[in-house]
Amino acid sequence: MSIKRGNPWGQFGERPLIAPSLLACDFVRVGEQIAAAADADLFHVDIMDGHFVPNLSMGPGFVKSVRAFTNRPLDVHIMVTDPAYFADRFAQAGADSITFHIEATDKPEEIIDFLHDKGLGAGISIKPATPAEAIEGIIDKVDVVLVMTVEPGYGGQTFMKDQLSKISQVRSMLPDGVRLEVDGGINPATAALAAQAGADVFVAGVNVFGSNDIDGAIKALRSAVTEARKKRSG
Numbered sequence: 001m002s003i004k005r006g007n008p009w010g011q012f013g014e015r016p017l018i019a020p021s022l023l024a025c026d027f028v029r030v031g032e033q034i035a036a037a038a039d040a041d042l043f044h045v046d047i048m049d050g051h052f053v054p055n056l057s058m059g060p061g062f063v064k065s066v067r068a069f070t071n072r073p074l075d076v077h078i079m080v081t082d083p084a085y086f087a088d089r090f091a092q093a094g095a096d097s098i099t100f101h102i103e104a105t106d107k108p109e110e111i112i113d114f115l116h117d118k119g120l121g122a123g124i125s126i127k128p129a130t131p132a133e134a135i136e137g138i139i140d141k142v143d144v145v146l147v148m149t150v151e152p153g154y155g156g157q158t159f160m161k162d163q164l165s166k167i168s169q170v171r172s173m174l175p176d177g178v179r180l181e182v183d184g185g186i187n188p189a190t191a192a193l194a195a196q197a198g199a200d201v202f203v204a205g206v207n208v209f210g211s212n213d214i215d216g217a218i219k220a221l222r223s224a225v226t227e228a229r230k231k232r233s234g
């Protein structure tokens with residue numbers, strides 16, 4: 001199987017994207033569950049360092065193994081205190097796009113340039129308490145803005161509806177072509193709300209991998225989002 005590498009965001013046109021989060025996989029059946037998620041556009045990989053967030057998850061070895069197993073792009077979300085160091089580590093491990101947190105660095109441009117120089121996608125994320133204005137100066141440099149709809153650190157939390165106004169605000173700030181991703185508590189109902197507010201990339205962990213019909217769960221998200229976007233444009 002040929003493995004496509006590099007900045008994935010340009011290959012999808014404008015359609016909404018579903019990115020199942022591998023954090024919610026059963027880790028003894030990861031390959032089987034990735035194979036079942038045949039309709040996924042990308043796989044979202046949550047990296048936690050036990051410091052920026054109060055939890056630990058996977059490391060570069062996990063990304064390397066997944067990279068060799070699937071040709072879907074890997075959207076790696078690093079919730080870490082040292083994003084410059086880990087951007088390099090996860091780039092080497094096979095990430096196609098890396099999203100880091102504005103709260104973790106005062107030199108976001110350097111990390112974005114590093115990723116783009118390597119031919120990878122670059123994303124910036126904001127936690128629920130961080131205002132949209134925090135990323136104002138760099139939104140024209142990234143490929144994707146990730147608005148957290150839960151406090152980062154754990155899967156399976158409840159979608160924070162108070163983030164919807166921030167999603168609308170970020171959408172109104174974004175140049176054409178920059179993706180707006182939502183992450184945390186996404187299911188068909190909350191994905192529809194986020195889509196109406198302007199999101200176009202939907203991360204879902206428990207809703208997809210906690211289902212006994214993984215492919216059906218992805219398709220249900222896709223149809224909820226497609227319907228909601230029709231309402232937004234109509």
Ligand code: DX5
Pocket residue numbers: 021023024044046077150151152153154155156157183184185186203204205206207
């Ligand atoms: C939370 C992670 C999320 C998480 C989402 O810190 O960034 O990507 O996996 O999980 P669900 O969809 O279960 O809320």
Ligand code: ZN
Pocket residue numbers: 021044045046077183203
């Ligand atoms: Zn995430």
